[in-house]
Each structure stands twice: as structure tokens, then as C-alpha cells.
Amino acid sequence: SRSYNITLLPGDGIGPEVIAESVKVLDAVSEKAGFSLNYTEQNAGGAAIDAHSDPMPDSVVETCKKSDAVLLGAVGGPKWDELTGAMRPESGLLKIRKELGAFANLRPVTVPESLAENSPLRPETVAGLDLFTVRELTGGIYFGEPRGTEGEGDEKKSWNTMVYSVAEIKRVARVAFEWARKRRNKVTSVDKANVLDVSRLWRDTVIELHAAEYSDVELDHLYIDNAAMQMVVNPRQFDVILTGNIFGDILSDASATLGGSLGLLPSASVGGPVGIFEPVHGSAPDIAGQGKANPFAMILSAAMMLDTLNESDAANAIRAGVDKVLADGYRSGDLWKEGNTLASTTELGDLVKDAA
Amino acid sequence: SRSYNITLLPGDGIGPEVIAESVKVLDAVSEKAGFSLNYTEQNAGGAAIDAHSDPMPDSVVETCKKSDAVLLGAVGGPKWDELTGAMRPESGLLKIRKELGAFANLRPVTVPESLAENSPLRPETVAGLDLFTVRELTGGIYFGEPRGTEGEGDEKKSWNTMVYSVAEIKRVARVAFEWARKRRNKVTSVDKANVLDVSRLWRDTVIELHAAEYSDVELDHLYIDNAAMQMVVNPRQFDVILTGNIFGDILSDASATLGGSLGLLPSASVGGPVGIFEPVHGSAPDIAGQGKANPFAMILSAAMMLDTLNESDAANAIRAGVDKVLADGYRSGDLWKEGNTLASTTELGDLVKDAA
Ligand SMILES: CC(C)[C@H](C(=O)O)[C@@H](O)C(=O)O
Ligand SMILES: CC(C)[C@H](C(=O)O)[C@@H](O)C(=O)O
Numbered sequence: 278s279r280s281y282n283i284t285l286l287p288g289d290g291i292g293p294e295v296i297a298e299s300v301k302v303l304d305a306v307s308e309k310a311g312f313s314l315n316y317t318e319q320n321a322g323g324a325a326i327d328a329h330s331d332p333m334p335d336s337v338v339e340t341c342k343k344s345d346a347v348l349l350g351a352v353g354g355p356k357w358d359e360l361t362g363a364m365r366p367e368s369g370l371l372k373i374r375k376e377l378g379a380f381a382n383l384r385p386v387t388v389p390e391s392l393a394e395n396s397p398l399r400p401e402t403v404a405g406l407d408l409f410t411v412r413e414l415t416g417g418i419y420f421g422e423p424r425g426t427e428g429e430g431d432e433k434k435s436w437n438t439m440v441y442s443v444a445e446i447k448r449v450a451r452v453a454f455e456w457a458r459k460r461r462n463k464v465t466s467v468d469k470a471n472v473l474d475v476s477r478l479w480r481d482t483v484i485e486l487h488a489a490e491y492s493d494v495e496l497d498h499l500y501i502d503n504a505a506m507q508m509v510v511n512p513r514q515f516d517v518i519l520t521g522n523i524f525g526d527i528l529s530d531a532s533a534t535l536g537g538s539l540g541l542l543p544s545a546s547v548g549g550p551v552g553i554f555e556p557v558h559g560s561a562p563d564i565a566g567q568g569k570a571n572p573f574a575m576i577l578s579a580a581m582m583l584d585t586l587n588e589s590d591a592a593n594a595i596r597a598g599v600d601k602v603l604a605d606g607y608r609s610g611d612l613w614k615e616g617n618t619l620a621s622t623t624e625l626g627d628l629v630k631d632a633a
Numbered sequence: 634s635r636s637y638n639i640t641l642l643p644g645d646g647i648g649p650e651v652i653a654e655s656v657k658v659l660d661a662v663s664e665k666a667g668f669s670l671n672y673t674e675q676n677a678g679g680a681a682i683d684a685h686s687d688p689m690p691d692s693v694v695e696t697c698k699k700s701d702a703v704l705l706g707a708v709g710g711p712k713w714d715e716l717t718g719a720m721r722p723e724s725g726l727l728k729i730r731k732e733l734g735a736f737a738n739l740r741p742v743t744v745p746e747s748l749a750e751n752s753p754l755r756p757e758t759v760a761g762l763d764l765f766t767v768r769e770l771t772g773g774i775y776f777g778e779p780r781g782t783e784g785e786g787d788e789k790k791s792w793n794t795m796v797y798s799v800a801e802i803k804r805v806a807r808v809a810f811e812w813a814r815k816r817r818n819k820v821t822s823v824d825k826a827n828v829l830d831v832s833r834l835w836r837d838t839v840i841e842l843h844a845a846e847y848s849d850v851e852l853d854h855l856y857i858d859n860a861a862m863q864m865v866v867n868p869r870q871f872d873v874i875l876t877g878n879i880f881g882d883i884l885s886d887a888s889a890t891l892g893g894s895l896g897l898l899p900s901a902s903v904g905g906p907v908g909i910f911e912p913v914h915g916s917a918p919d920i921a922g923q924g925k926a927n928p929f930a931m932i933l934s935a936a937m938m939l940d941t942l943n944e945s946d947a948a949n950a951i952r953a954g955v956d957k958v959l960a961d962g963y964r965s966g967d968l969w970k971e972g973n974t975l976a977s978t979t980e981l982g983d984l985v986k987d988a989a
Contacts, residue, residue: 357752367827397866398753410981418774418795424830435834436796439774446789469879471723474780478791502886509865510753523825523857527883528723530858534865 279312279569281345286321286337286373289357289366290560291622292350294568295575298626299348302598304390305630306583306591317344322352322366322560327597332369338376346582347377347553350575351560375415378549380445381452382412382442383581384529384557385543388536391603395537395612398509408515409460410532411453412525414546415447417475419522439475441521446478446482453519454491463495463516467504467524470568501528508532533557538611540571543578552585554578564610568621571609573599576629598633607626635668637701637942642677642693642729645713645722646884646916648706651931652922654982655704658932658954662939662947662988673700677729678708678916694732702938703733703909706931707916712921731771734905736801737808738768740885740913741899744892747959751893753970754865759891760787763818764871766888767809768881770902772801773831780833782806795831797877802838808904809875810847819851819872823860823880835877857884864888889913894967896927899934901941906942908941910934920966924977927965929955954989 285300286486287293307314309413320328332352341347352366362368376534386408393404405450421438428434442496450466457464466483468476481496487496501524507514508531520528533542535566542557556574577599583592607628608617620628641656643649644784656672663670675693676684688708693775697703708722729735742764744752749760777794784790806822814818822839824832836854843852853862857880863870864887875886889898895914902909912930920926933955939948964973974983 280923333686361833365827371828397755399755400751419828424835426830428798431800432798433834434796436777436794437829437831438687438792438794440792441840442784442790447787454894460720469882471721472727473793474782474791477717478782478789502882505861505883507888509887525856526825527861530978531861531865531887534862570797606696628734 280315281312282315282317282343283497283582284341284344284347285316285318286347286349286553287318287324288350288352288560289323289354290351290562290565291570292352292560294565294570294622295556295572296348296350298572298622298629299575299579301626302578302595302630302633306594306633307588309594310588312481312588312591321349322369323354323585325369326357326360326364326366332364332366333372339374339485341373341377341551344551345586346551347373348554348579348582349555351556351558353560354562366527370418374546375420377546377551377553378415379546380415380548380554381449381546382414382525382544383456383547384410384412384532386410386532386535392612394614396535397537398512398535403512406513406535408512408518408532409456409463410518410520410525410529411449411456411528413445413449413521416441417522427628439473439521439523440504441475441479443478443482446479447486448548449485450483450519453517454487454494457494457517460518462493465504465515465518466496466498467501467518467528468498469501469518469524470498473501483519497536504528505531538571539574540609540611541573541577543574543581545578545581547585551581554582568623569610570613570622572622572626576626595629598629601632602628636671636960637668638671638673638699639938640697640700640703641672641674641676642703642705643680643706644677644706644916645679645710646707646918646921647926648708648916650921650978651924652704652706652926654928654978654985655935657982658951658986659935661785662950662989665946665950666944666947668944668947673845677705679710679713681725682716682720682722688720688722689728694729697729697733697907701942702906703729703907704935704938705909706910707914708911709916710918713807723756729909731776733902733907733909734771735902735909736769736771736904737805737902738770738881738885739812739901739903740766740768740888742766742888742891748892748968750970752891753893754868754891759868762869762891764868764874764888764945765812766874766876766881766885767805767812768885769801769805769877772797773878778940780918787897795829795877795879797835798833799834799838799933802835803842804904806839806842806875809873810843810850813850813860813873815873821860821874822852822854823857823876823884824854825857825872825880826854827856839875860884861887885913894927895930896965896967897929897933899937901934901937903941908938910938922970925966926978927967928978928982929985931937932982950989951985954985958984
């Protein structure tokens with residue numbers, strides 16, 4: 278029977294708590310669907326700094342490479358805030374993305390009518406929102422060479438390089454066009470082509486690929502500054518957003534505010550042989566260990582993992598379970614309103630497990 | 634008696650219309666305050682491409698350099714959209730900023746209680762908002778070398794360099810700290826120091842300057858992705874935002890949405906011998922020539938110009954005039970609501986002139 282090896286990287290803060298709930302739910306749906314999941318747990322981020330003086334030891338990378346998928350909780354926290362460079366928890370994150378060739382970061386954001394009241398925007402602007410960002414994740418200014426520092430005193434300077442090749446742009450653009458075909462058939466490519474050479478190549482490449490292979494998909498282009506405006510003024514105009522690494526970092530975080538809580542937002546980093554699935558929220562050290570964390574983002578990330586493993590029935594069961602628990606009024610503190618039932622991290626995991 | 638030479642660059646679209654209203658108002662307040670303004674009008678952007686095949690001819694730059702200040706309307710429009718590189722209207726804008734050494738772009742955003750209803754955010758989140766972005770404008774990835782394109786086919790790649798020196802960071806940080814002292818005494822510096830070398834230098838330099846010269850000002854640091862979130866979730870936490878060229882482009886445009894119309898937002902680009910004062914909105918070709926443009930952003934940019942020329946009484950008179958006209962309920966279409974009086978571009982200019 279079908280079986281998959283999953284590497285668990287709980288990481289820091291609330292990471293371990295939400296990972297535990299996602300495993301609980303995964304075990305339930307996989308049993309029903311007739312496949313099995315074998316877990317290997319490893320340290321990452323601050324936990325790995327503490328244990329191995331390295332936020333992403335090579336041995337952990339090797340374990341990830343040998344598995345079918347990686348579930349990641351969250352990394353970082355005040356304990357490691359004074360560290361710099363390669364010793365920072367975030368460096369571990371960048372390393373595992375790069376090592377696994379996870380060049381496409383997928384970030385769906387939906388705001389069901391029932392949750393529109395939680396939005397910082399007017400409910401009528403966001404109710405029914407359903408957008409999907411495809412962010413390039415292993416190139417651009419995050420990894421571009423040369424980078425460095427030189428000189429002394431006032432002359433000292435530091436630099437990074439924002440660089441993309443046609444091949445890098447095409448492969449991530451394909452991911453966006455393919456998703457658009459499964460959704461509302463529209464891609465908005467975001468760049469700064471009026472100023473940057475690298476954005477000019479980005480735009481030209483997207484236009485060419487579109488003409489050659491995806492002319493059935495509606496395509497338009499926005500400058501990043503305008504896209505950041507549109508995200509606040511009229512976010513429902515978007516279906517699939519395609520953009521580079523740093524612009525995607527900024528824009529997808531802006532989009533993540535629209536539902537009023539990060540606690541529901543999953544992500545998947547795919548494109549290589551092994552995908553990484555993690556919630557959009559961070560390690561939230563202020564509420565760690567108190568049973569207050571919202572496990573839905575992690576549980577929904579596990580559903581994205583199952584999609585990628587072609588276990589869509591189980592994935593859909595998870596999503597239906599989360600929807601039911603929300604519809605029944607159960608909420609963690611981040612989403613709780615008068616009339617809801619406040620529930621702990623483990624209670625919410627149990628409820629989803631039973632409903633899935 | 635005091636007299637100033639002003640270069641007018643009306644540019645494209647609604648640029649000439651709003652420039653005309655700002656001149657009308659300037660003439661009125663300068664006469665009352667006892668100084669005179671001499672104007673020289675020149676082409677810029679698309680208009681200059683049409684007239685001189687160059688979006689910012691050297692002769693125009695020379696005129697600007699010899700004047701005391703530059704008032705710019707807006708550049709660009711569909712007519713010039715197919716042009717690339719140095720022939721684009723935007724290149725003219727970048728050139729004049731660089732040539733005038735205007736390294737600090739100042740973008741105040743206020744949302745008076747009376748206009749909070751126009752915000753895409755919940756009125757209670759933005760009412761009373763008063764933030765001020767100081768964006769570095771003549772460095773960073775906009776101008777960094779090397780930049781270029783190389784290779785063929787899938788191997789073709791393009792790149793830009795995000796680079797800052799300590800001297801560049803210090804001079805713009807000083808501007809932010811000085812403004813903070815005149816305001817609510819808080820600076821939020823925005824960077825991506827967890828990923829970029831250039832941001833690490835940015836943060837270290839800001840911290841050092843703060844400790845040495847501005848320790849009376851409250852200082853904190855946000856990553857750009859988090860700042861983009863905070864701009865939507867809790868914008869009133871900000872007083873002065875200090876950031877680099879591209880991050881400032883994105884973040885200040887996000888902040889510009891909060892009042893519900895760009896039509897009220899001025900900007901000033903200063904630091905060199907001659908400042909540039911322009912509205913945040915663009916050339917709005919769709920409404921050009923119809924008397925529909927909101928002239929307030931341009932008129933308030935002219936007020937910022939007077940501040941810089943140390944004519945604060947006249948500057949304050951303009952701002953008081955705009956406030957009165959708004960309080961009296963006159964609005965252009967972008968801000969009009971049931972109960973307001975719809976007024977044309979020239980009517981609004983006349984009203985402010987009379988009220989100032
Ligand atoms: C932690 C940080 C390095 C990371 C990024 O910038 O990619 C995070 O913001 C994200 O978006 O996953
Ligand atoms: C038109 C463009 C080049 C410009 C910029 O990116 O600086 C504009 O967006 C602005 O912010 O003034």
C-alpha cells in the first residue's frame with residue numbers, strides 16, 4: 278500500500294505545537310484513505326542552533342532530501358535575535374529552500390464571507406476573496422552574487438544583486454500559468470520594469486512564454502508599487518499573482534493581512550523533488566507553550582502537502598474538516614469574537630481530526 | 634523684497650491642470666506674504682519626448698539647477714508606453730532626481746477624522762493617522778552599478794545592484810531623525826537585514842547614528858515584509874518611516890491608499906540645492922483635460938515647497954485653505970460622497986485661493 282516518508286521540522290516557538298496537531302490530523306485522514314505516513318523529526322532554526330550550532334545542519338538537509346515531503350513549523354525567536362549571518366535561524370530556512378530546489382512558493386489567501394468581519398479592510402471589499410501568490414523562492418536578490426561589504430568609515434558600502442535568468446523566470450511562470458488554468462484563468466505578473474533591467478527581462482520572458490504556450494490565460498502586469506496599492510484598494514481583482522523573491526515576500530505578506538489573521542494561511546514551496554510545507558505565520562514566541570496557537574495554518578499546509586503527493590481526497594477531507602470546525606464556531610484567540618467558542622490548540626486539532 | 638525662481642514641469646496628463654491651480658494659489662499667498670515667485674515652464678516626461686525626443690533634456694536640467702525649486706505635475710501615459718529604457722517618461726524623473734541630488738523623498742500621509750470614511754480600511758483603524766515616510770531617492774537598486782543583461786536563450790540573464798554606502802545611509806537617516814524631532818519623536822527604520830547585506834549595513838548605520846546623535850528619538854526596526862503587514866493592520870503605530878529607495882517606493886504607495894484617495898497626497902524630494910515638489914498621484918490620462926482632476930495634492934506639494942523656502946506662513950495659509958475647502962464640503966470626483974458639493978479642478982483652485 279502507498280506510504281510516504283515525511284520529515285518533520287517543528288523548529289521554534291509554537292512550531293512544535295502546531296506540527297503535533299497536523300500529525301494528528303494527517304494520521305486520521307491517511308488511515309481512512311488507505312496510505313501511511315512515516316515521520317522523521319529533526320531540529321531546524323533556533324532548535325538546531327542550540328543542538329548543533331547550525332540552523333540547518335547538512336545531516337538534516339540529507340534527511341529532507343531522502344523524504345517525500347517536509348513539514349516545517351516555524352523558526353526564530355528572541356533567543357537567537359543577536360546572532361548574525363549564517364548563524365541566524367532564517368539562514369536555515371533559506372538553505373533548505375535552496376537545497377531542495379523549491380523555487381516556487383505558493384501562498385493561497387481566501388477570505389470566506391463568514392470571516393470577512395475579521396479583516397482590517399471593509400468586509401465588503403474582501404468577502405469571498407480568493408487569491409494565490411506564486412513567488413520565486415530560490416533566486417533573485419536573496420541569493421544573487423556578487424554580494425558583500427567593502428571599505429571603511431563613511432565609504433564603507435554593502436551590496437546585493439537582484440538577478441534572474443530566462444530559465445529561472447520561465448519555470449516559475451509556468452507554475453503560475455498552470456495554477457491559473459485550475460483557478461480563474463488569470464495571471465498578474467508583478468515587477469518594476471520601468472526601473473530595473475532584471476524586471477524588464479522578467480516581463481519580456483513572461484510575455485513570450487504566455488504567447489507561446491499560455492495564450493488562453495489572461496495576463497496582465499503591474500509595477501510592484503501599484504500592486505501594493507491594489508492589494509489594499511481592490512484585492513479581489515487578483516487570481517494568480519506571479520512575482521520574484523523579494524517582491525513576493527512583501528506582497529504576499531500584505532495579502533496575508535486581508536483575512537484578519539495569519540492563523541489560517543498555509544504555504545507550499547515546490548518545484549524540486551521534495552516540497553516544503555509551512556504556515557505563513559512565524560514562531561510567535563509570546564504565546565508558545567500555552568495552547569493558544571492556531572493550528573489551522575499548519576494543518577492546511579499539511580493538506581497542500583497531500584495535494585502534492587496526489588492524495589487529494591485526504592487533502593480535501595482536511596479542508597472540509599477545518600471548514601466545519603470554523604462553521605461550528607470554534608476559534609483560537611486570534612480569531613475569536615463574541616459568540617464563538619474559544620478552543621485550545623489541541624482541542625482544535627482534535628475537532629479537525631474528528632471532522633475530517 | 635524676497636523673490637524665488639520656480640521651474641514648472643507640468644509634464645503629462647492632468648499635470649498641466651493641477652500645476653495651473655497651484656500657481657494660482659501660490660500667487661495669492663505670496664502676494665499677501667510679501668514675496669514674489671518667478672516661473673519658468675519647461676517640458677518633462679512625455680511632453681519632452683514629443684518636443685525634444687528626450688524625457689529630460691539637459692537644458693531643462695540646467696534650468697532646474699538655476700532655480701530655487703521645481704514644481705512637477707506628473708509624467709507618463711499610454712502614448713509613451715511602448716518606449717523602453719532611457720526614452721521612457723520615468724527615466725526623465727529619475728534623471729532630474731539624481732541631477733538635483735534630491736536624496737530624500739518625503740511623503741506625509743494624514744487621514745483626518747472627516748475623511749476616514751473614504752478609507753479602504755475600517756475608519757476606526759485610520760482616523761487621525763499621521764505618518765511621514767522618508768525614502769532614500771538617489772541610490773539603492775534604482776541607480777546601483779553594475780546593471781545589465783548578458784547571454785542568449787534560456788541562459789540570458791539581467792541584473793541590478795542594491796548598494797548603499799554609510800555616507801548615503803547617514804544623510805537620509807539624519808533627515809528622518811530631524812523630522813521625528815519636529816513630530817512625535819519616533820523613527821521606524823525598514824529593511825531586510827535578515828537576508829540582505831546592504832540592509833545589514835543600513836541597520837547598523839542607523840543604530841550607530843542614533844546612539845551618537847539622536848538617542849532622544851525613539852527608534853525601532855521592521856523587516857519590509859512585516860512593515861507592509863503593519864501598514865494594513867495598524868498604521869497608526871508609525872510616526873516617521875525611514876527606508877531605502879525600492880522599499881520606500883512600495884511602502885509609501887501602500888501608505889498612500891489609507892486615506893482613500895491619492896488626490897490629497899503631496900511629496901517633496903529634497904537634500905540637494907534644489908528640491909522637487911510633486912503630487913504622489915500620476916498623470917491620470919483617463920481624466921486629463923476634463924476638469925475632473927483633484928488639485929489638492931499639487932497645491933499641498935506647493936505648500937511643502939514654501940516650507941523648504943522658509944516661507945512657512947504662506948505654506949500654512951495654503952494648508953489652512955485646503956482644510957477649509959474640505960470642511961466646507963467641496964470635493965472632486967475621487968473624494969465625492971453624498972452630501973458633498975462636486976467641484977471642478979479650477980473651482981477647487983479658486984476656492985483654495987480665496988480661503989488661503
Ligand atoms: C524569515 C525570512 C527569511 C523569510 C523570507 O524573507 O523569505 C520569511 O519572511 C518568508 O517569507 O518565508
Ligand atoms: C515612476 C517611477 C519611476 C517612480 C519610482 O519608482 O520612483 C514612482 O513610482 C514614484 O514613486 O515616484
